[in-house]
Amino acid sequence: MPQQTSASAQIKPRRAGRPTAQDQAKIDRRIIQAARECFIAKGYGATSTNEVARAARVAKVTLYSRFPTKGDLLKALIDEQIRRTGGEIRHVGPKPKSLETMLRIFAEQSLKNSLSSQTLPLNRIIYSESERFPELGEVARGRAQTGIQQISRYIRDYAIKDQIPCRDPDFVAEMFTSVTRGWYFDMMLRKEPVTDGEIRSWTQRMTKWFVASRPNW
Numbered sequence: 001m002p003q004q005t006s007a008s009a010q011i012k013p014r015r016a017g018r019p020t021a022q023d024q025a026k027i028d029r030r031i032i033q034a035a036r037e038c039f040i041a042k043g044y045g046a047t048s049t050n051e052v053a054r055a056a057r058v059a060k061v062t063l064y065s066r067f068p069t070k071g072d073l074l075k076a077l078i079d080e081q082i083r084r085t086g087g088e089i090r091h092v093g094p095k096p097k098s099l100e101t102m103l104r105i106f107a108e109q110s111l112k113n114s115l116s117s118q119t120l121p122l123n124r125i126i127y128s129e130s131e132r133f134p135e136l137g138e139v140a141r142g143r144a145q146t147g148i149q150q151i152s153r154y155i156r157d158y159a160i161k162d163q164i165p166c167r168d169p170d171f172v173a174e175m176f177t178s179v180t181r182g183w184y185f186d187m188m189l190r191k192e193p194v195t196d197g198e199i200r201s202w203t204q205r206m207t208k209w210f211v212a213s214r215p216n217w
Helices: 021-042 049-056 060-066 070-084 099-114 120-129 134-162 169-188 196-211
Strands: none
Touching (some): 021 049, 021 060, 021 070, 021 120, 049 060, 049 070, 070 120, 070 134, 099 169, 120 134, 134 169, 169 196
């Protein structure tokens, strides 16, 4: 009589499947968060990728397969910041009637974002260590370019709306960004938190002065 095989013996072991896209996204977020905490705690130069892997509770090969270098980790951090703010400064409500108001809103929101507790510590590291690690400067310039492109679009849109031509919107946008960044650098060195009132007062005065030169653009 042929020997019967039990049902349990007929069941083959289930093979572990590949991580889903959702699982992979969770791992990436965990690594990025761990990198942020390590960079802020120790600085960019003093942090090793091995330390980030331990903090994220992932194998080294897992981290390296996603972020081969520290520069890749930092870029992922900045990309995550950009995604969190929608990639650009968003204006809620009807479009302002004047370019001055639009630029003031942009400057105020971008300064609030950059001076927030989520962004300021990382920015301090980027600017303090960029001379030793050129990749930090590259990441910062790439992030700034997003804002310059948005400002340039505003200038083009209002040039058509107001029938006030602008010969070089990209250059004007770069100058606006440079002025805003200069004030931000000063505030970044302060120990005391910058208040919303200070940001609002400065952006109002700056944009009024900046737009006064509009006929020469």
